[in-house]
Amino acid sequence: MNRAIDRVLWPALWAATLLFVAWGMAPRATVFTTVLSSGRLIAVASLVKLALLALGAAWSWRSGRLLDADNPVRPAWTLLAAGLACNVLGQAVLARYQLTGQESPFPSAGDVFYVLAYPLVGAALVWFLRAYNEAGYPMGSRAERVTLLVVTVVVCASLAFLVLRPVVLSDLPLAQKALGAAYPLLDLALLVPLAILLRMTSRFRGGSVGAAWMIVLSGFVFMCAGDVLFAYFTALGQTGLDPFVHAAYILAYGLIAAGMRRHLALVAS
């Protein structure tokens, strides 16, 4: 079953990502001005994102349910599932516009769910960190972790300055500007526990636990990249770069779903 899902999921993910990268690189190619028009591609992107997010949320939820009631990471899986479910709802709101050829409003009701997802995902990542740290595995010295934390905070703060500058200086309406700044800030905040969890789970490399986590966390890193690109391009008014944003989100959601599936396979007998 797992192999069957992997056989479909991975090729479909790469094909969808490459399709949107190709659209971004050659938007005037015949295929993108005829069969795969902009409206159709946006509709495809919407459905793919919705499906991948729903799979990720369902598999995360299932992973938690299959663990024992006293397992310390069970609440983390539930929080992660809830965070992904919020993203499903956010994407569902946008899908209403994207499937009918209308331009998605920004901000929209979907942003309420997207913003709500951050504290849930952030809390889940911190919960995983704490539980894995207490599981008795040698995770390196405290000094090493503090150094990584400080370096990540400094890098994220520097990135925030670079990314937020064009957003803050743009002529966008106040609500768009505030939300456009909030997303990268929330993403950069999320990158802090992500970096520590990446470092921690890299110690499990070569095993199925390490592989599953590496895939999930890479997905979240691409999601942050997608949000930052979206804010940056919106502030600069460069809508022609939207295909790359779609590609980043599809890859992100696909990696998250694929990683969740690997975790589920670990728990399920």
Next chain:
Amino acid sequence: MVTAEAVREIVAAITPFIGENMARSATRVHCEKLGIAEPEVTPQQVAMLISRLESGLRVFMGRDKATSLMGPLRVKLGGGS
């Protein structure tokens, strides 16, 4: 039983899940904590070592799967059933 042999068997069993580096270092750390040293290890020490590693695996795969993974190892190394 020879410590090195027991450690090799245990590391081989958990490597597919947590990777060789973590399998080796987690086993080494637990051996140190349990006072397991070369050249010989008692069945009680093997049982304790397997139990410690099993509880670490539970966080990833749940109690049932961790127990079923370590069960054959317990039988093989004489660390209880």
